[in-house]
Amino acid sequence: MSRPTKHHPERGDARTRLLEAARDVIRAQGFAATSIDDLCRAAGVTKGAFFHHFESKEALGVTAARFWAETTAAFFAGAPYHDHDDPLERVLAYVDFRKAIIEGDPAEFTCLVGTMTQEAYGSSPAIREACAASIFGHAATLEPDIRAAMRARRIKADWSAASLAAHTQAVLQGAFILAKATGDREIARDSVDHLRRYVGFLFSNTSQGKTP
Template structure:
């Protein structure tokens, strides 16, 4: 990683290393080596390793936010179809090495939730992304006449399923574990929105 300015190269290197090894196991020196800069540069751009963690989470929110905003799953006219298309979009993202498709902030918050700034940045990232699904969830519930569904809660649940699937993937299941979880999630949503009055709550 030797393109762009020092700061973004450090961020990219940190993201890659944290996704493969975790935050604590990734040393500042290793990030610098990967980014092709020195420790002096690191501490010029970030006051501490913790601050780098926060910046990496924020950068992750921005990059993934753009990716999802520009994706084509928003196109279907039916809101449920949009939600289902979102899940298919997530499935298409699951390819290559585990570190290539797992979530930076999920990995980060799992081991660094004890640091309040990092926890807040990761929480904002996950919840912010969940928030982008809320409107479609609500519209789907409305369109199908399903009353006892909390769109925000349902949106959060999609993220819980994804995060959990990543752990099963790391535990040995690989990409197949994520696809399997996504199938269950899809089925849940279909059952939920296809059965007004029988929502099982």
């Protein structure tokens, strides 16, 4: 999911370059600490080009959240966890895939919309809503497999496919925060291991009653 360098001859238009710069710079230093000048410098465009495409930094933030949702949707749609026949194996393989892509510095593997939500949830409803749409939109892609796994194993529980899908994102976002706090990606990978064990536990009870 890396982006071309400044000198790449096919980087695309100024708007795309600004959105790619936002993706990278905001994950590295946060939304509040990122200035329009920072974004223009990283994108290799003028401030005039910025304001041609975005009326404000907040408008850029909203569009960046949507851009993140679109580009990560394509990334996850092509991921290998979809290849399993068993829906539970697809869910567990998704968790394994999330662990596998926790590599490099926190800015490389953490979530843009999670980062912006932490900073802007109270100050920018527009950014908060765009970030929520991205996070819950991704969670929704897990629901069909979770639901199918529940049916296949005759799980009747006081939790739903939607609630478990949302929980996966809660664990991942929390894991990213711990990695940022410690500067150590292994703590995030450990959290994902615990998530995998938890999902396995939920589906280990194949009785007709509610799971504990």
